[in-house]
Every structure is written in C-alpha cells, then in structure tokens.
Amino acid sequence: MHILDNLIRKKERRAHKADGGTGGAAGQMPETARASAGRMQGQNASAQPDALDRRAFDRVVAESLRGGHKGGCLLLCDVDRYREIKAIYGKETGDAVLRHVCDTLHGVFGAHVCVGCLGGDRFALWLPTAVSDSADAIGRGVGIVNDRLLHPGRELPPVSVSAGAAFGRADDDHQSIGKRAYQALTVVKENGSCGFEAAL
Numbered sequence: 001m002h003i004l005d006n007l008i009r010k011k012e013r014r015a016h017k018a019d020g021g022t023g024g025a026a027g028q029m030p031e032t033a034r035a036s037a038g039r040m041q042g043q044n045a046s047a048q049p050d051a052l053d054r055r056a057f058d059r060v061v062a063e064s065l066r067g068g069h070k071g072g073c074l075l076l077c078d079v080d081r082y083r084e085i086k087a088i089y090g091k092e093t094g095d096a097v098l099r100h101v102c103d104t105l106h107g108v109f110g111a112h113v114c115v116g117c118l119g120g121d122r123f124a125l126w127l128p129t130a131v132s133d134s135a136d137a138i139g140r141g142v143g144i145v146n147d148r149l150l151h152p153g154r155e156l157p158p159v160s161v162s163a164g165a166a167f168g169r170a171d172d173d174h175q176s177i178g179k180r181a182y183q184a185l186t187v188v189k190e191n192g193s194c195g196f197e198a199a200l
Contacts, residue, residue: 051102051123052114052117053116054119057114057118057124057126058116058174061114061177062174064126064128065174065177066173071130071132072128072130072167072168072177073125073131073134073138073165073166073167073168074125074126074127074165074168074174074177074178075142075164076123076164076165076178076185077101077105077122077124077142077145077163077185078161078163078185078189079121079122079160079161080160080161080194081159081160081193082097082098082159085159089157093157096156097156097159098121100149100156101123102115105125105145108141108144108145109125109141112127112128113126114128123161131167132167135165135167135198138165138198139196139198142161143196146194149161163185163188163196164185164188164196164198165196166184166199167199180199181199184198
C-alpha cells in the first residue's frame, strides 16, 4: 500500500461528508490540472516519461493553490551524486537511474500525487491533500524511496535522494511555496544528503 493512501482516503471521506457527497475532496488536484497533467505525461519525451516538465508542473501547483484549497505539500527531490554517477557509468545508465527514481517516487507516494521533472537530477512532487500533520508520513515515504534506491536489485548503481518539503499556506503561490521547499532541501544537502526536511 502506498505510504499516503490511508491519510488521503481519510481526508477524502471527511471532505465528501462535508460537501454532502456531491463534490471532490478538498485539496484534490483541480480537474483541469489533472487533464493537463495527463496530456503532458503523454507528450514528455525526457528520460522521465511519467513526469511533467517544469512549466506544466508549476501550472498544476499554481492552479491548485488558486483553487482556495488549504494544505497541499510541495516536495523537492535531488538525486544525490548524479553527476558523478553519470560520469562513471555514462549517459544511458544516468537516464536509467532517473527513470528508476521517477518510478520509485510514483511507487511509494502513489497515484494521488503529481510528479514533475525540473531539469537534470531534480524532481518535484505535489501532494494536493497533504497537510502539515502529514510531515512524518512524508518523511517515512522518503526513507522508503531511499531504501529502494540504495538497493536497486538490478544492474543499476545505488543512488539516494535529498528531499525538502513545504506545506501550502493561505497566501501561497507556486513561487513562495517553492522557495520554502528549496530552503528545506538546502538544509538536507548541507547536512550530508540522503534525507528529508520540512520547512516550518
């Protein structure tokens, strides 16, 4: 079971009861953003076929925040030592590593998230139903991601990710939440990488 599925299902049930059962869960990815995400996933020709490009990902986050939903979490992930791995093993293996990271992020965090490739070795996840109380669960999810990446079980070099999270506030746009998530990611990188930090 995906690490956030139980939290998300509980939140969806509460929201379903609150709106009389007629609407979607508060904090879900807006319908137009989901449609855009689906189109972009099919068009993305990068090494990460299931990840949106930066512009499409930013649009999903901005639209979700504009929808008046409280909560949501932006999770930024850097692949540790990626340049070194690419230099040693070559571009083909480097691309395979990025695909493996993308697949692992999807596998751990489930279908309720939007994954974006921000270029190079950086990924971003938008968890539209997450709130600050979910920080521990998200941190555990990052730990599971790293355990799987460090033990790939096939002909890939072991890797890890550093991750920084920020939770949506009432006055946030995609730039302000992105800045806080990046600051949290920087703390992880400065403290040895392969870890998780949530912005306060």
